[in-house]
Amino acid sequence: MYDESTIAAYKQNGFAVIPGMFSAEELAEIARQLEAHLRLDVASAPKGDVVFETDAERSLRCLFRIHERSAYFDQLMRDTRLMQLVQQLFDGADVIADGTMLIDKAPLTTYEFPWHQDNAYQFWNPPDAVAVTLALDDSTAESGAIVCLSGSHRGSILPHQPSGVFGASRCLVTPPNADEFRSVTLSLKGQLSVIGGQ
Ligand SMILES: O=C(O)CCC(=O)C(=O)O
Numbered sequence: 001m002y003d004e005s006t007i008a009a010y011k012q013n014g015f016a017v018i019p020g021m022f023s024a025e026e027l028a029e030i031a032r033q034l035e036a037h038l039r040l041d042v043a044s045a046p047k048g049d050v051v052f053e054t055d056a057e058r059s060l061r062c063l064f065r066i067h068e069r070s071a072y073f074d075q076l077m078r079d080t081r082l083m084q085l086v087q088q089l090f091d092g093a094d095v096i097a098d099g100t101m102l103i104d105k106a107p108l109t110t111y112e113f114p115w116h117q118d119n120a121y122q123f124w125n126p127p128d129a130v131a132v133t134l135a136l137d138d139s140t141a142e143s144g145a146i147v148c149l150s151g152s153h154r155g156s157i158l159p160h161q162p163s164g165v166f167g168a169s170r171c172l173v174t175p176p177n178a179d180e181f182r183s184v185t186l187s188l189k190g191q192l193s194v195i196g197g198q
Helices: 004-013 024-044 071-077 080-089
Strands: 015-018 050-052 060-064 101-103 129-134 146-150 160-162 170-172 182-186 192-197
Touching: 004 015, 004 080, 004 146, 015 182, 024 060, 024 071, 080 129, 080 192, 146 192
Parallel strands: none
Antiparallel strands: 015 192, 050 060, 060 101, 129 192, 146 182, 160 170
């Protein structure tokens, strides 16, 4: 069982940061498996599952559906700790592990993820889903950390439109009102962030 204050923070804010779920050794192994997988997978992944950079130091921006081509990442997606955490966040409901993706924000990348609700990509009905993100690199305000709007998960599903950004293709039609929600930058280092609501 996870700390009740983490669960309460998630319900209040729509996100939570959980340090220490994976040990330093496990994180190193995940990073090693990822490197090995990328060497094999990027060339053979279906075209729609890979998004490349044009102007950054590293060429990969996003890789989708990794678990479909990697037994290791399929198993990681179903890790008991993750499944139990999400089950507790949803008050004991059955949990389905649905997908995996890698987001690589390389140095000198010039794009921004536009404001969006994740369900604009996943179309769950009802939209009872979370994104569980594992930070393999340090993720800071300077390096492009995820930014969340605290409490915005309690609102309704909002209209989205094409954003024109490769790998982050949908954005809110009307950007959020900066006065309405507290904006929180999730600085992560070997930590897990859970973001949910819509
Ligand atoms: O990395 C970001 O800025 C946004 C990522 C995101 O929306 C997601 O992982 O669902």
